Amino acid sequence: MHHFLVQLAIRYLSQVKQPIGIFDSGVGGLTVTRAIRQLLPNEDLLYFGDTAHLPYGEKSPEAIRSYSRGIVQFLLEHKAKAIVIACNSASSVATDMLIEMVGDRIPIINVIDPIVQSIPLESKHVGIIGTRATISSGVYQEKIADQFPQKSISALATPLLVPIIEEGLEETVISENAAVHYLSLPEMKEIDTLIPGCTHYPLLTKLFSQILGEDVAILNTPQIVALNTQQRLGDLNLLEKGTKPGIAKFYVSDYTPTFERIAKHFFGADISLSELDIWK
Structure with a gap:
C-alpha cells in the first residue's frame, strides 16, 4: 500500500x-x-x-x-x-x-464557454464578431441563447480584420475604416455588449471602444x-x-x-x- x-x-x-x-x-x-x-x-x-x-x-x-x-x-x-x-x-x-x-x-x-459565461447579466443585446467559420458554426449564438434566452443576439462575420492585424496595420486608417464599416452595420446598431470572437481581435479593443462608445461593454476575452x-x-x-x-x-x-x-x-x-x- x-x-x-x-x-x-x-x-x-x-x-x-x-x-x-x-x-x-x-x-x-x-x-x-x-x-x-x-x-x-x-x-x-x-x-x-x-x-x-x-x-x-x-x-x-x-x-x-x-x-x-x-x-x-x-x-x-x-x-x-x-x-x-x-x-x-x-x-x-x-x-x-x-x-x-x-x-x-x-x-x-x-475559448467560447468561459466567454459566454462572462456575459454581464444586465446585458440585453450581445454582439459577436468573428471569422466566417466561427460565426457560421452558430456555436456562440446557440450557447448564449441556451444560457441567456432573454438576450438578443447579433452575430457578424468580419473576415477582413485578421489579415489587417497580421499585416501590422491595426493602428492605421485601414483598420479604422474596416472596423467602422463592420460595427456600423445594422446587426451591430443596438448592442450593449461586444464579444470579440477571434483571438486576434484584442489588438483592436481600443479601436472598437472608440467606435462603439463607453456604453458598450467589450469583453476582455484573453x-x-x-x-x-x-x-x-x-x-x-x-x-x-x-x-x-x-x-x-x-x-x-x-x-x-x-x-x-x-x-x-x-x-x-x-x-x-x-x-x-x-x-x-
Whole structure:
C-alpha cells in the first residue's frame, strides 16, 4: 500500500510539472497565451501555431477538426497536462471531438464557454464578431441563447480584420475604416455588449471602444480564458505551486520572419519560434 501511494504521489507531482498545451491556427492565440503567462507565471507553456494551414476561419469544419486532432496528439506526446484551444474557429467546431478523444485524460479548455459565461447579466443585446467559420458554426449564438434566452443576439462575420492585424496595420486608417464599416452595420446598431470572437481581435479593443462608445461593454476575452484555465487546473489540483518562472516553448508548422514579428507583437515580448512540421 505504501509503495502504491508513493507511486501515486510521484505521478501526481510529475503531472503538475508538465506544461499547459495551447494551440491556434497561427499566432493570434498568443494573446491568450500572454494572459495565461501573466496570471500563471510559474507554469510551463507549450504553444503550437499551425501557420501552415492558417487561417482556420476560412477552412471547412472537417479540415479544422483534422488539424486539431493532429495538434492535440503532438501536445500529448510532449506531456501537456491540459489543452487550451486558443482559437475560436477550432473551439467552435472541434471541442466536442477533442473531449471525446482525450477528455477522460486531461482537461480541454476552449475559448467560447468561459466567454459566454462572462456575459454581464444586465446585458440585453450581445454582439459577436468573428471569422466566417466561427460565426457560421452558430456555436456562440446557440450557447448564449441556451444560457441567456432573454438576450438578443447579433452575430457578424468580419473576415477582413485578421489579415489587417497580421499585416501590422491595426493602428492605421485601414483598420479604422474596416472596423467602422463592420460595427456600423445594422446587426451591430443596438448592442450593449461586444464579444470579440477571434483571438486576434484584442489588438483592436481600443479601436472598437472608440467606435462603439463607453456604453458598450467589450469583453476582455484573453483574461477570461486565462482565469478559466486557472480555475480548471485548480479544481483538478494541477496548478504549479513552485515559485520558479515557467518555461515557454513556441512552435509553428511553417516559419517565416513575418510570423516571428507578429508573434512578438501578440505576446508582448521577444519570443523565439521553432519550426516543426508535424504534418510530414
